[in-house]
Amino acid sequence: MKYLCLVYHEEAALRALSAADTRKLDADSISYDKLLDERGHLIAAEALQPVKTAKVVRKRKGKVLVTDGPFAETKEQLLGFILVEAEDLEKALALAADIPLAEMGMIEVRAIYHIPQP
Template sequence: MKYLCLVYADENLLHSLPESPRDAECLEYAERIHSSGRMLAAEALQPVSTATTVRMRQGKVTITDGPFAETKEQLAGFYLVEARDLNEAIQLAANIPAARVGCVEVRPIRELSPE
């Protein structure tokens, strides 16, 4: 089963705390999941100040800057993993280095039905 692990953190703290993860550590962890065969995709994101929000309303595109809502913690990256069940997904999420300064939302993937 596929789970998306969404990494949220306060961007101002993500890289500035003593326990903040370094890129090398994040790469290493991604490599570990990869070699266990459970990695589908993972990326880190640029800060939320670079985000653009797009909506389609009555056939018209509206574009605004920033995320859809002001929150204390921002989406900083994601891991798409293959796990046996929620417990395994939780284990994978708990060991994401950024979980030490932020939090990880674990969401099961909904398979779209083609009909």
């Protein structure tokens, strides 16, 4: 089964890291992605650009509205994701717990919903 691990943390806290700590976090993240791949769990993993570059698209009554954002009332922003293959939720949670940013932020784990074919 596929699970999406959404990585959240405060962008400001990441920007406050020293250059050495940033390099270590990047290296640890890449190493973990490689480990997931070697073990057959990794489907995709990407970091995201800062939230200030994000746009929100809505379509209402045929009209498209594009706004800056999202600007939720929260300190933590979505920083990236890892899509994994795991036999069950328990295994997916164990994989998420080892994501390097889990020690600083939080990881939301959600099973992928398969839309039934008509």
